[in-house]
Amino acid sequence: MIKKAIAVMTSGGDSPGMNAAARAVVRTALYEGVGVYGIHNGYQGMVDDDIEKLTSRSVSDLIQRGGTFLGTARCMEFKTPEGRKKAFDNLVKHGIEGLVIIGGDGSLTGGSLLSRETGLPIVGLPGTIDNDVWGMDYTIGCDTAANTIVDAINKLRDTASAHRRIILVEVMGRNSGWLAMMSGIAGGAEYILVPEVKFNVDTMCKELKEMYEKGKRYSIVVVAEGAGSAVEIGKEVEKKTGIDTRVSVLGYIQRGGSPSVQDRMRASMLGEKAALAIISGATNIVFGFNEGRVVGVNLFDAVNNKRTLNPELVRLSRVLA
Numbered sequence: 001m002i003k004k005a006i007a008v009m010t011s012g013g014d015s016p017g018m019n020a021a022a023r024a025v026v027r028t029a030l031y032e033g034v035g036v037y038g039i040h041n042g043y044q045g046m047v048d049d050d051i052e053k054l055t056s057r058s059v060s061d062l063i064q065r066g067g068t069f070l071g072t073a074r075c076m077e078f079k080t081p082e083g084r085k086k087a088f089d090n091l092v093k094h095g096i097e098g099l100v101i102i103g104g105d106g107s108l109t110g111g112s113l114l115s116r117e118t119g120l121p122i123v124g125l126p127g128t129i130d131n132d133v134w135g136m137d138y139t140i141g142c143d144t145a146a147n148t149i150v151d152a153i154n155k156l157r158d159t160a161s162a163h164r165r166i167i168l169v170e171v172m173g174r175n176s177g178w179l180a181m182m183s184g185i186a187g188g189a190e191y192i193l194v195p196e197v198k199f200n201v202d203t204m205c206k207e208l209k210e211m212y213e214k215g216k217r218y219s220i221v222v223v224a225e226g227a228g229s230a231v232e233i234g235k236e237v238e239k240k241t242g243i244d245t246r247v248s249v250l251g252y253i254q255r256g257g258s259p260s261v262q263d264r265m266r267a268s269m270l271g272e273k274a275a276l277a278i279i280s281g282a283t284n285i286v287f288g289f290n291e292g293r294v295v296g297v298n299l300f301d302a303v304n305n306k307r308t309l310n311p312e313l314v315r316l317s318r319v320l321a
């Protein structure tokens with residue numbers, strides 16, 4: 001049992017809902033009579049001792065805000081054993097007995113090493129828009145990000161239809177096609193290019209040209225950044241089809257925005273779960289959602305396995321095109 005204090009941090013690419021999760025961790029810990037510290041700027045803050053005692057008021061007016069009030073960062077020093085030792089010593093100095101990490105697979109990997117090297121109790125929450133954490137089919141922020149992308153696709157449809165164009169939309173996901181697949185299917189895209197599935201640009205161009213010649217007014221192609229550059233692929237598409245082609249790289253707009261109801265609800269439930277688990281003495285668990293229910297996944301399993309794309313969705317995206 002933890003009686004004195006825990007800490008919470010956000011790390012890696014920010015995502016809408018991180019604030020809701022951190023807010024739930026803080027308020028649950030305080031409700032249980034356990035102190036809670038906020039680590040600013042991810043592992044960089046842990047290394048630099050940028051650690052602040054939080055109160056219930058520290059997380060006021062946050063649930064509706066994207067980003068993360070704690071800040072996040074990429075920290076190369078933490079990738080070294082010396083950096084992790086320095087970080088751990090800072091936690092000990094504050095009397096912190098357990099740590100909740102809200103981040104993607106990289107951040108959770110860092111947490112698994114910290115746990116193994118120091119024995120510090122660690123519980124993770126999947127804070128990333130990529131939806132690519134093993135053992136679960138949802139990550140905090142993926143719903144808001146997918147809705148942002150679909151809103152952009154809806155707008156791009158108008159101009160693509162007006163000009164009878166093909167428009168390629170490049171979306172985030174680093175090395176995973178999940179976000180592209182979700183938003184591509186929801187956005188009614190004709191093609192969805194993902195790193196997990198080999199594609200042939202010549203075949204795609206042939207099919208796009210045939211659809212156009214049969215009267216299709218415009219096409220939308222969603223390109224996951226891990227599958228390639230939409231700008232380069234767009235040049236090939238225009239050359240091989242002869243159809244006016246444009247490209248929109250959505251970039252960082254996908255990471256912002258007020259979190260959706262689903263992200264707020266699920267982030268709040270996961271934040272409470274993580275706080276109660278770490279206080280009760282649990283460790284090396286990542287809490288997430290799978291098939292609509294909260295699941296606990298072993299931290300080392302989560303970081304040592306890659307979440308694969310559901311082939312059913314790949315098939316569906318071709319059938320509905």
Ligand code: ADP
Nearest residue numbers: 012013043074075078079103104105106107110
């Ligand atoms: P995300 O958590 O969104 O995947 P990153 O992959 O950038 O984001 O990881 C965020 C931070 O986690 C890194 O800047 C680094 O401090 C830490 N981290 C990532 N991978 C490792 C690793 N293999 N070993 C130690 N720390 C890591």
Ligand code: F6P
Nearest residue numbers: 013104128129130172173174255
């Ligand atoms: O991991 C989340 C993510 O948004 C990826 O989808 C994207 O490729 C990456 O972060 C961008 O990283 P940065 O914010 O460091 O440019």
